[in-house]
Amino acid sequence: MLDLQNVSTAYGQVAMLRGISITVRKGELVCLLGPNGAGKSTTFKALSGLLPLKGGNVALMGQDVTRLGAERLTAQGIGFVPEGRKLFPSLTVRENLKLGYDASGCGTPFEARLEMIHDLFPRIKERMNQQARTMSGGEQAMVALARALIGDPELLIMDEPSLGLSPKLIDEYFDTVARIHAEGRTVLLIEQNAEKALSIADRGYLLVRGQIAVEGSRAEMLADDTIRHMYL
Numbered sequence: 179m180l181d182l183q184n185v186s187t188a189y190g191q192v193a194m195l196r197g198i199s200i201t202v203r204k205g206e207l208v209c210l211l212g213p214n215g216a217g218k219s220t221t222f223k224a225l226s227g228l229l230p231l232k233g234g235n236v237a238l239m240g241q242d243v244t245r246l247g248a249e250r251l252t253a254q255g256i257g258f259v260p261e262g263r264k265l266f267p268s269l270t271v272r273e274n275l276k277l278g279y280d281a282s283g284c285g286t287p288f289e290a291r292l293e294m295i296h297d298l299f300p301r302i303k304e305r306m307n308q309q310a311r312t313m314s315g316g317e318q319a320m321v322a323l324a325r326a327l328i329g330d331p332e333l334l335i336m337d338e339p340s341l342g343l344s345p346k347l348i349d350e351y352f353d354t355v356a357r358i359h360a361e362g363r364t365v366l367l368i369e370q371n372a373e374k375a376l377s378i379a380d381r382g383y384l385l386v387r388g389q390i391a392v393e394g395s396r397a398e399m400l401a402d403d404t405i406r407h408m409y410l
C-alpha cells in the first residue's frame with residue numbers, strides 16, 4: 179500500500195532522514211517509533227509531500243507519488259492527522275469535517291459519512307456546531323481523527339496523535355485507532371508512546387537520528403533490547 183524507499187531529506191545542509199525504507203501493507207497497522215528529534219515528523223512531512231526529498235521515493239499502491247503533494251495524496255485516499263491536530267480553530271466541528279470531506283475524493287454523500295463518524299465518536303455528535311477552539315484537548319484529538327476519516331481513506335497516517343492527552347484519554351484514543359484498524363483500514367501510526375503503539379500495532383519501526391534502528395513484528399519489537407531500554 180505504502181512504500182518509502184531509501185528516503186533522504188535535509189534541512190539546509192543538515193541531513194535529516196538518511197535513507198529510510200518503510201513498508202505498510204494493505205490492512206496493516208504499522209507504528210513508527212522514535213525519541214524527540216529522531217525525524218518522525220520529518221518522515222510525515224516527506225511522505226505527505228510537504229518536504230522535498232533529497233533522495234529515494236514514495237510509492238502508494240505501486241504508483242510513484244514522490245512529487246504529488248499533500249492535496250493530491252488526500253484526494254487519492256490518504257487521511258492525514260498532522261502533529262498538533264491543525265484544526266481550523268474558528269470554524270465549527272462540522273465545518274472542519276466538511277473541509278476534510280471536500281479534500282478527499284470520497285464518492286459517498288457527506289451526510290452518510292457523517293453518520294459513520296457519529297457512530298465512532300458519539301461525543302462529537304453533540305458538538306457539531308461548536309467552534310473547534312472551544313473543544314477540550316481530547317475532543318480536538320477526536321475531531322482531527324474524524325476529519326481524516328470522513329473521506330473514507332484507504333490509508334490513515336497519524337503524527338503523534340495522542341500527544342498531550344491524559345492517560346485515560348490516551349487509552350480511549352488507542353482503543354478507537356484499534357477499532358478503525360479492525361474494521362479493515364490501513365494505518366501508519368507515528369508515535370513516541372511505544373508501549374501504547376505496540377499494544378495495537380502489527381509491526382513497527384524505530385527511528386533514531388534519521389535512520390531506522392530496529393524493525394520487526396510487534397513481538398520482535400517488544401523483545402528488542404534497544405526498545406526495551408528506551409521505552410519499556
Ligand SMILES: Nc1ncnc2c1ncn2[C@@H]1O[C@H](COP(=O)(O)OP(=O)(O)OP(=O)(O)O)[C@@H](O)[C@H]1O
Binds near residue numbers: 212213214215218220
Ligand atoms: N524546518 C526545520 N528546519 C531546520 N531543522 C528542522 C526543521 N524541522 C525539524 N528540524 C530538525 O530536524 C530534527 C527532527 O525533527 P522532527 O520534527 O522530525 O522530530 P520528531 O521525531 O518528530 O520529534 P518530536 O517527537 O519531538 O515531534 C530535529 O533536530 C529538528 O530540530
Ligand SMILES: [Mg+2]
Binds near residue numbers: 218219220261337338
Ligand atoms: Mg514530531
